[in-house]
Amino acid sequence: MRQTGDDISVFLAVCEAGSFAAASARLGVTASAVAKAVARLEGRLKTRLFHRTTRRLAPTAEAIIYREACQEARDRIERVEAELASFSAEPSGIVRLSLPPLLGTQVIAPALYALCHQWHHLRFDISTSTGLTDLPGDGVDVAVRIGQLPDLSGVTARHLGVQSVVLCGAPAYFVDRRYPKEVRELSEHSLIASSRNGRAASWYFDMPDGDRVTYEPSASLLLDGSALTLSAIRGGHGLGLVPAWLVADEIASGALVPILEDRISGHLPVNALWVTSPVMLPRLRLTIDAIVRSTCALLAAP
Numbered sequence: 001m002r003q004t005g006d007d008i009s010v011f012l013a014v015c016e017a018g019s020f021a022a023a024s025a026r027l028g029v030t031a032s033a034v035a036k037a038v039a040r041l042e043g044r045l046k047t048r049l050f051h052r053t054t055r056r057l058a059p060t061a062e063a064i065i066y067r068e069a070c071q072e073a074r075d076r077i078e079r080v081e082a083e084l085a086s087f088s089a090e091p092s093g094i095v096r097l098s099l100p101p102l103l104g105t106q107v108i109a110p111a112l113y114a115l116c117h118q119w120h121h122l123r124f125d126i127s128t129s130t131g132l133t134d135l136p137g138d139g140v141d142v143a144v145r146i147g148q149l150p151d152l153s154g155v156t157a158r159h160l161g162v163q164s165v166v167l168c169g170a171p172a173y174f175v176d177r178r179y180p181k182e183v184r185e186l187s188e189h190s191l192i193a194s195s196r197n198g199r200a201a202s203w204y205f206d207m208p209d210g211d212r213v214t215y216e217p218s219a220s221l222l223l224d225g226s227a228l229t230l231s232a233i234r235g236g237h238g239l240g241l242v243p244a245w246l247v248a249d250e251i252a253s254g255a256l257v258p259i260l261e262d263r264i265s266g267h268l269p270v271n272a273l274w275v276t277s278p279v280m281l282p283r284l285r286l287t288i289d290a291i292v293r294s295t296c297a298l299l300a301a302p
Helices: 004-017 020-027 031-045 061-088 101-118 183-188 226-234 244-253 282-296
Strands: 050-052 057-059 093-099 122-128 142-146 155-163 165-169 191-196 203-206 212-215 221-223 239-243 257-259 268-275
Touching (some): 004 020, 020 031, 093 282, 165 244, 191 226, 226 244
Parallel strands (some): 093 142
Antiparallel strands (some): 050 057, 203 212
């Protein structure tokens, strides 16, 4: 027992057993070997770890502090070893996710459904939300969020890309209207905006002189979310701002017409979030990889 790790194991065994003799029986070594291991540890730490009398053995105040640190380190090592051992096993268990409503429903969730067919012992509990979540407090393993992130202690963020937005309208809307060439001309059009606390959410534009301006749309329709906004745009009810990935095919086919493409700003980063851990469980790694594959091709490069 010449290694520090072995001496620490002996020390913890003595703390748990309450005596050298009981610890030696538990470890399968002699009481003399236990005493020598403790002596080596005391010599290295330059402090007494136990009060010894003929009737009892009691840890010193220093020993109690050291025991807690050693126990915490041993527990952490055991957790990591268990996680590493699980890598050879089939991904299994439940992964709880919180996803943005539209991107989650239309893009991410279908990729996760496919994993359930491939790995029969893997399960998902999926909810949708746009609010910042307390991952451990809310029992969430993985969250995907759109927008700037605050500083998050103990959380790992994987950048997935940028959700670009596009201002567009249906060809039918422009039958008797001019295409706006400048931001100021938007006031001449029917606008469809997302509702934020009962008011229209701001739009952002980059001007030729380099300034970024905030535009407050005077909207004829205030709608909750991009799905409703897109339905109104398709119906020819006005111009609206929606995620570019959502309408890419319709713009390519001419079913929708993009407006002021070189001026649109307000694009938002997209991140996957999970609690930081020294080792990632197979089910979590599999889930994050599926999220990355399903989103990165759709989202603009950062």
